Structures are given as C-alpha cells and as structure tokens.
Amino acid sequence: MLHDPAQLDLMFQALADPARRQMVDRLSRGPASVSQLAEPLAMSLSAVVQHLNVLEASGLVRSEKLGRVRTCQIEPKALRAAEHWINERRLSWERRLDRLGDFLAQTDDEN
Amino acid sequence: MLHDPAQLDLMFQALADPARRQMVDRLSRGPASVSQLAEPLAMSLSAVVQHLNVLEASGLVRSEKLGRVRTCQIEPKALRAAEHWINERRLSWERRLDRLGDFLAQTDDEN
DNA sequence: GCAATAGTTAAGTGAATGCTTCAGTGTTGA
C-alpha cells in the first residue's frame, strides 16, 4: 500500500511545498505541536493546519490530540517509500551506464 | 548548488506530477526522444514538452537536440540530491528513536 | 522541391493550490 502510485503521488506532492518540507524538517528533530510547527513560518496558524492535513493525508506525518494540543510526528516508513522510488530509478540509470561502460571498454580491447 | 533550497523545491515539485514521474521512470531505463516519452502518455505532445521543460528546469533531466530529434536523459546527481534530503530527515528521526529506546532500556534496568 | 516528421511556442481555460479572515469548539489554569 505504500508503493501504491496514488500514495506516492500524495507524498511527492506533499514534499513539493517548501513550508511543508520545513515542517517535516522540524519534525525530523522530534515531535511538535501545531503551534510549534507554525512558529517559524510566516503564515497564519490556519494555513499551517491545512499544510498539516496535506502531510497527514500523504502518510508522511501522524498526529494525536491530547487535551487541546495536537502532537505531530514523522512516519519514517512513508519517507522511506519516497526515498525508495527515487533510489530505484537512479540505480537503474547508473547500472545502465555501467553496462555501457563495460561494453565500450570491451570493444576498445578488441581493437 | 544542488542543495540550494530553491533547486530542491524545483525537484520535488517536478516529481510531484505522475506524468513527470512516468517520464523519469522511462528515462531511468535509457535515453529517449520527446516522442518516445510522449508515447505512453494520454496527452498532447505539447503537454509533454511542457512537462519536459519542468524536468529540465529542476535539473532532473538533461537533453540535447541533434537534427530534429531531442534526446533526453536522467541527471542522476539531481535525483541523488532529492534522495539525500529525504534520507537525512528520516535518519535524524530514526536516530532520535534509537536514543529514546536506549534511554528507556536504561531506566528500565535501573528499576 | 515537397510532404512527412519532430518538436516548439503562444494563447486560453478550468481546476487545484496556498493562502487569508473570521467565526467557531473544546481545554485549561487561576
């Protein structure tokens, strides 16, 4: 379900916004409340909540409300899925280059 | 320059679109012309060219025109930069969890 | 030369995005 293209879509879309990446960055250093996430950002709390909803819908962030404060944390499995997608494509390309290099070296030898 | 936040922004934004990810996927299996990239996509050539421009602006793809055909290929360095950003955050979070685990194990021992 | 090929560019359109403000709701501390 993590490799389902729709989920991948939501994840990359979530990471596309600088404010949301800043929120993920903050959360990578430990859990935070909505207000704490909002603090460094030059926008209304309401806007931050909307970004948070995008992050949660993408699966990148999970949150829980205790009393009046919602505490957010990163979902590393989702991050790993995005990472994995990129890594597979990059490796595929690099392996191709290697094979090409081998081939060229071989045909050089033959001359 | 690859870790410059503006460039990172362009890269994640480029990867956010499923058509563009499909193009990257295709290119990970080897170079392709614009028409070849367009072939599996249910949209006009013009739309594909626009997506390609986004990919090139982000640094993820490089292309060169010979005669009337433009050949595109992946720029693995850029992919690596995006991968790296995610990886750093995920590791930061996971290290935090490990330290927390150690701490809890230690305080358990003390009881 | 001329038609087919491969791509490019510009203009327009409708939907999605990233905000804002404002008016709530539930929680907590004094």
Place this chain on the structure above:
DNA sequence: TCAACACTGAAGCATTCACTTAACTATTGC
C-alpha cells in the same frame, strides 16, 4: 466561572498548474 489558549472549519480570493488547440519552424527522406 471565565479568560486565555490551541486549535478547527468554512468561505473567499489570487495565483499557479496541467492541460488544450492552433499556428509555426527546422529536418529528413524520397
């Protein structure tokens, strides 16, 4: 009990996005 706090939700608005069509340019093969 009541004011401050920490969100939450809806409505509105400007901008950006992902397309489309249509007109165009530059190659290539016959």
